[in-house]
Amino acid sequence: MELVNNSQKLKQQHQQHFHVLVVDDSVIDRKLLERLLRDSSCKATFVDSGDKALKYLGLLGDNASSTSNSESLQQNGIKVNLIMTDYCMPGMSGYDLLKRIKGSSWKDVPVVIMSSENVPSRITMCLEGGAEEFLLKPLQQSDLKKLQPCFLKSFEQQSADRSVASHNDNDNERTALSPEHGFKLQFVSTIATTILRFWNSL
Amino acid sequence: MDTNHSRRQLAAMKQSLFDQGLLDEQFIQLEELQDDANPNFVEEIVTLHYRDSSRLISSIEQALKERNLDFNKLDTLMHQFKGSSSSIGAKKVKAECNLFREYCRAGNAEGCMRSFQQLKKEHAALRKKLEAYFQVSRV
Numbered sequence: 001m002e003l004v005n006n007s008q009k010l011k012q013q014h015q016q017h018f019h020v021l022v023v024d025d026s027v028i029d030r031k032l033l034e035r036l037l038r039d040s041s042c043k044a045t046f047v048d049s050g051d052k053a054l055k056y057l058g059l060l061g062d063n064a065s066s067t068s069n070s071e072s073l074q075q076n077g078i079k080v081n082l083i084m085t086d087y088c089m090p091g092m093s094g095y096d097l098l099k100r101i102k103g104s105s106w107k108d109v110p111v112v113i114m115s116s117e118n119v120p121s122r123i124t125m126c127l128e129g130g131a132e133e134f135l136l137k138p139l140q141q142s143d144l145k146k147l148q149p150c151f152l153k154s155f156e157q158q159s160a161d162r163s164v165a166s167h168n169d170n171d172n173e174r175t176a177l178s179p180e181h182g183f184k185l186q187f188v189s190t191i192a193t194t195i196l197r198f199w200n201s202l
Numbered sequence: 203m204d205t206n207h208s209r210r211q212l213a214a215m216k217q218s219l220f221d222q223g224l225l226d227e228q229f230i231q232l233e234e235l236q237d238d239a240n241p242n243f244v245e246e247i248v249t250l251h252y253r254d255s256s257r258l259i260s261s262i263e264q265a266l267k268e269r270n271l272d273f274n275k276l277d278t279l280m281h282q283f284k285g286s287s288s289s290i291g292a293k294k295v296k297a298e299c300n301l302f303r304e305y306c307r308a309g310n311a312e313g314c315m316r317s318f319q320q321l322k323k324e325h326a327a328l329r330k331k332l333e334a335y336f337q338v339s340r341v
Contacts, residue, residue: 027291028250035235116285138289140231
């Protein structure tokens with residue numbers, strides 16, 4: 001039972017640090033998402049265009065400077081765990097934004113595309129372009145449940161990062177990595193992940 | 203009890219809106235998102251919608267006054283209007299939006315004008331009914 005409580009706590013803590021960037025030109029859809037994301041207790045930032053999203057990610061400008069901009073943003077702790085973007089927007093479309101993100105240092109961040117139009121060719125194009133998921137508007141609570149794998153993926157990534165970081169933090173002179181520390185973290189992570197998957201499947 | 207009476211009145215009003223085909227499932231979804239932390243969520247979203255859609259109606263009206271209609275622009279504006287209406291569950295208004303867009307795609311100016319007039323009527327009628335609904339809900 002204690003392991004379960006710990007994993008719930010871990011999940012909550014993780015989701016409190018989970019940062020979603022929402023890109024949508026519709027004020028109503030932004031408000032709807034704000035309410036839907038409130039239930040996931042994660043932090044959300046809202047912008048109303050692809051250009052503003054790129055600016056936020058430090059990707060605006062010519063290629064050379066934007067790479068270093070976005071990398072330094074990430075090093076300085078600007079963390080984005082998930083990007084949710086509308087497809088149809090004036091100026092840059094959600095698909096264009098997706099391609100820009102996938103061609104940048106933010107390429108590992110899952111991108112979810114939303115659209116009010118159910119066009120199979122559009123959906124295929126977005127998924128093939130690297131989108132994690134394609135959601136139909138208007139969004140509902142059940143759609144947010146579909147995004148649980150994104151939360152989980154980030155959780156696993158964070159656990160992996162933490163175990164690597166703790167190895168790096170340890171004495172640099174030591175050439176052999178201590179297996180015990182790594183095993184413990186891996187063990188807890190696996191158990192926690194399994195429990196989370198179990199709870200999510202209920 | 204006054205509260206019970208107004209609650210029943212509210213339920214009857216809502217049922218009527220559904221029976222007349224004016225609202226769909228999305229309205230229920232919005233109600234499910236209303237809770238103690240967001241106690242006026244539905245009214246807030248609906249208010250936002252009417253502010254947004256009024257702006258779009260003006261833009262469409264302007265665009266329809268042009269000598270040579272820009273059907274692409276009209277379609278884009280209507281797409282936004284439809285999305286906004288869809289988000290509050292405005293079923294009939296959404297259907298009118300679809301009709302308008304069909305006329306746009308067919309390049310049918312007269313069809314556009316006609317369906318826009320009808321759309322404005324539906325939009326205004328629903329607005330009135332929802333205002334009455336929220337007035338009762340505040341009792």
